[in-house]
Amino acid sequence: MSAVADPAAAPADAADMVSVRAVHKVFGHGHDAVHVLKGVDLDVARGEVTVILGPSGSGKSTLLRCINELEEITGGSVVVGGELMGYRKDAQGTLHRLHPKVVAKQRSRIGMVFQRFHLFPHMTALENIMEAPVQVRGMSKKAAKQRALELIERVGLSDRMEHYPAQLSGGQQQRVAIARALAMDPELMLFDEPTSALDPELVGEVLSVMQDLARSGMTMIVVTHEIGFAREVADHVVFMDDGVIVEAGPPSEVLDAPKEQRTQDFLAHVL
Amino acid sequence: MSSSKAPASGNDPVPNRIHARPVPRPGRLVAAVVVLVLAAMAANALVTNENFRWDVVWLYVRDVVVIRAVLWTLVLTFGSMVIAVVLAVTLAMMRRSDNPVMRWVSWAWIWFFRGTPIYTQLIFWGLLAVLYPRLSLGIPFGPEFFSFRTDDVLTAFWLALFGLAFNESAYLAEIMRAGLTSVDPGQAEAAKALGMKDGKIMRRVILPQAMRVIVPPTGNETISMLKTTSLVVAVPLTLELTYATSAMGNRQFLPIPFLVIAALWYLLITSILMVGQHYLERYYGRGFGTATGRRGKSKGTGPGGKQAAIAAAGTVKEDVNREVTP
Numbered sequence: 001m002s003a004v005a006d007p008a009a010a011p012a013d014a015a016d017m018v019s020v021r022a023v024h025k026v027f028g029h030g031h032d033a034v035h036v037l038k039g040v041d042l043d044v045a046r047g048e049v050t051v052i053l054g055p056s057g058s059g060k061s062t063l064l065r066c067i068n069e070l071e072e073i074t075g076g077s078v079v080v081g082g083e084l085m086g087y088r089k090d091a092q093g094t095l096h097r098l099h100p101k102v103v104a105k106q107r108s109r110i111g112m113v114f115q116r117f118h119l120f121p122h123m124t125a126l127e128n129i130m131e132a133p134v135q136v137r138g139m140s141k142k143a144a145k146q147r148a149l150e151l152i153e154r155v156g157l158s159d160r161m162e163h164y165p166a167q168l169s170g171g172q173q174q175r176v177a178i179a180r181a182l183a184m185d186p187e188l189m190l191f192d193e194p195t196s197a198l199d200p201e202l203v204g205e206v207l208s209v210m211q212d213l214a215r216s217g218m219t220m221i222v223v224t225h226e227i228g229f230a231r232e233v234a235d236h237v238v239f240m241d242d243g244v245i246v247e248a249g250p251p252s253e254v255l256d257a258p259k260e261q262r263t264q265d266f267l268a269h270v271l
Numbered sequence: 272m273s274s275s276k277a278p279a280s281g282n283d284p285v286p287n288r289i290h291a292r293p294v295p296r297p298g299r300l301v302a303a304v305v306v307l308v309l310a311a312m313a314a315n316a317l318v319t320n321e322n323f324r325w326d327v328v329w330l331y332v333r334d335v336v337v338i339r340a341v342l343w344t345l346v347l348t349f350g351s352m353v354i355a356v357v358l359a360v361t362l363a364m365m366r367r368s369d370n371p372v373m374r375w376v377s378w379a380w381i382w383f384f385r386g387t388p389i390y391t392q393l394i395f396w397g398l399l400a401v402l403y404p405r406l407s408l409g410i411p412f413g414p415e416f417f418s419f420r421t422d423d424v425l426t427a428f429w430l431a432l433f434g435l436a437f438n439e440s441a442y443l444a445e446i447m448r449a450g451l452t453s454v455d456p457g458q459a460e461a462a463k464a465l466g467m468k469d470g471k472i473m474r475r476v477i478l479p480q481a482m483r484v485i486v487p488p489t490g491n492e493t494i495s496m497l498k499t500t501s502l503v504v505a506v507p508l509t510l511e512l513t514y515a516t517s518a519m520g521n522r523q524f525l526p527i528p529f530l531v532i533a534a535l536w537y538l539l540i541t542s543i544l545m546v547g548q549h550y551l552e553r554y555y556g557r558g559f560g561t562a563t564g565r566r567g568k569s570k571g572t573g574p575g576g577k578q579a580a581i582a583a584a585g586t587v588k589e590d591v592n593r594e595v596t597p
Contacts (some may be wrong), residue, residue: 068464101468108466118461122479132465135475163544164558177461184465 016079017188017200017219018067023076025062036062038243039076043238049220053241055266060223061238064190067221068110069103080110081187082183108136111181115193117173119165125152125176126161129183131222136184144183151179155209171202175209184214185264189213191222227270231255239263327528331519332535340515341536345431347500347511352493354436361442364473366448377444384441388436393505396434399425428510431503439496446488450481482555490548496543514537 021170025037036059044050052060065071067078069086078085085106087095098106119128129148133139139147151162155175157168164174174194175251191210207229214220214233224230230237230251237254239247239262247260258264317323331337343565384392400421407418454477464471501513511517512533520529 011360020313070460102469103462104466107464110464112461114457114464116457118455118457120458120461120476122555123558131475132467135471136466164557180465192272259340 011136016043017046017048017081018221019043019077019079019246020063020067021077021079023063023066023078024074025059025066025071026074036243037066037073038106040240040243040245041046041247042238042245044219046219047217048235049214049222049233050236050238052221052223052238052240053225053227053254053266053270054231054246058240059243060240061192064112064192064221064223067188068107068112068190070112080106085241096185104136108184109187111184111189113174113181113189113191113194114175117165117170117194117197118179119173119177119180121165124164125157125168128165130182132180133183146229147183148179151182152176154182154212155179156205165262167246169202170198170269172206174198174206178206178209189218189220191220191224193223194226195226225270227255239266241266293451323531324525324528327523327525328531331529332532334519336515336519337512337532337536340510340512341540343510343515344497344500344512344536345540347435347503347508348493348497350432351435351439351500352496352573354433355439355443356489358436358440359447362440362444363447365450366444367451368547381441381444384438386443389438389499390502390505392438393431393434393502396430397427397506399430427503427506427508431500431506431508434505434506435496435499439492439499442490445490446492447481447485449484449487450479453484454480479555483559486548486551486555490544490551493548494544497537497540497544 011076017049020040020042023037023040024035027034027036040059040063042063044048047173053243054060062071066073067080067085072086077087083106086098086103088098089095119125123131126145126148129151130141130144133144133147134141149158149161152158155178157172157175157179160168160172160176162223165176168176193212195206198206203226207226210220210222210229211233215268222234234251236248237251238245239254239258241262246255247258247263253259254263255267258267277579282476318325350473362377362380365373366381368374370375403421405418406424407415409418458476458480459472462476467475500511504514509518516529516533517526521527523529
């Protein structure tokens with residue numbers, strides 16, 4: 001994971017689903033500028049689950065949002081599925097910003113689950129899941145409904161499909177949100193603290209859906225504080241602090257035998 | 272504290288149901304008596320005063336001239352509101368646009384039409400033919416493509432209609448902007464993450480939610496517009512209800528009954544509009560709070576049913592079943 005000077009120059013490993021190179025993110029300008037990501041490198045192989053840990057403000061969520069272009073990166077490159085996100089590089093090596101329509105298309109291959117669910121409140125659970133396949137993929141309503149019924153069964157909410165989000169518990173809403181993201185058949189799923197807004201007794205139902213998803217071979221990047229989930233499900237654990245990756249490796253190393261002092265301090269606090 | 276009587280039925284799930292005497296509320300009775308007396312006085316003052324000429328009111332309230340004036344008022348109200356809504360949606364989106372030119376144009380339009388009185392604007396539109404006897408389309412300072420006499424095309428009706436619509440669009444645009452701003456930014460983000468394009472996000476996700484905020488003040492504006500149409504005499508357009516009835520009243524030296532006729536029609540139309548607004552609000556409120564819509568309600572005992580019952584009681588402000596309120 002060496003820093004690469006020329007953004008987007010490093011050819012991504014063929015097996016890599018995600019390849020983040022020397023990514024910097026600065027919010028604001030001049031005196032108000034906040035440097036949130038300070039050169040992050042991250043590789044996620046196809047079918048792998050990576051869990052990102054770190055104190056709040058360390059840039060975990062920002063990194064996730066940079067991967068699916070919800071934030072424009074300030075420096076470096078993000079390659080997902082072999083495709084450079086957000087830019088086109090011409091023969092001279094000049095970067096051209098992609099048209100929003102093309103960026104939207106790139107995003108449609110990446111599913112995202114938010115801390116606060118963000119289900120569409122004016123649509124039922126089923127309509128929430130059908131929305132993107134119909135509106136983005138142009139799938140017929142009938143086919144989308146068929147698919148949505150499968151997905152809602154997969155997250156165990158067939159008896160709640162006609163409910164509006166306001167009529168569902170937080171755990172149920174988050175499971176619908178996962179089904180909504182899966183409806184686009186993403187190659188990669190991003191989870192931004194998916195259980196942080198839930199009551200303790202509802203965390204388990206969401207984690208078990210995520211665990212099933214990981215078992216089915218989905219490539220996942222999960223920002224979470226659930227150390228137990230990281231230990232059990234993650235192939236890689238990444239510890240971030242102050243905009244850089246401090247330590248990365250298999251859970252047995254990072255969680256049980258952290259080398260870095262900052263990782264040890266953090267784990268001492270959350271465990 | 273507990274009941275003095277035996278339980279009314281054996282299957283009451285509350286074994287110790289309280290049958291206490293309610294708090295005495297003498298104020299309610301006093302208020303009812305006072306209001307009844309005042310209402311009787313008002314009714315007496317209206318009915319027994321012969322100057323109201325209720326016979327004339329009853330005769331002319333159904334007069335074909337009055338009905339025709341009501342129809343013109345309705346055409347002006349709805350015509351101008353439809354044009355204003357289309358303009359306002361455009362203006363509100365321009366205000367939110369990335370393009371600074373669009374933002375500026377929208378700002379300037381709203382600034383001008385909100386900043387001058389509607390009456391002045393209507394007089395101005397009426398004088399358009401004096402200012403510009405001929406209107407033409409062409410390149411500024413260059414050749415003309417075609418031209419027409421202002422009077423021939425822009426009749427008083429069209430000037431009144433667009434005059435009302437332009438003024439209203441400025442107010443509606445601000446209402447729409449408030450509505451669009453009220454939608455949680457997380458909604459647009461979630462839609463974006465699903466790969467939806469900006470136009471789709473606006474149409475499918477943001478506007479339907481903004482409508483919940485937009486509809487009540489827009490209903491208010493429509494009702495207000497109904498009455499504002501009486502100002503088109505400034506153009507001058509003399510077909511609508513206020514002018515038509517007051518002209519009849521002046522001809523017959525009976526201004527009061529004709530004012531009453533106009534007031535009754537305005538009240539009737541406003542009442543119908545309020546009913547329509549109620550149903551619109553219910554439709555766009557689906558999925559929010561107690562207005563859960565048909566589909567959710569049918570599932571009896573789910574969290575929705577329980578939540579709806581708790582919310583309907585009105586004593587709990589927060590959703591007890593939800594961990595975070597979005």
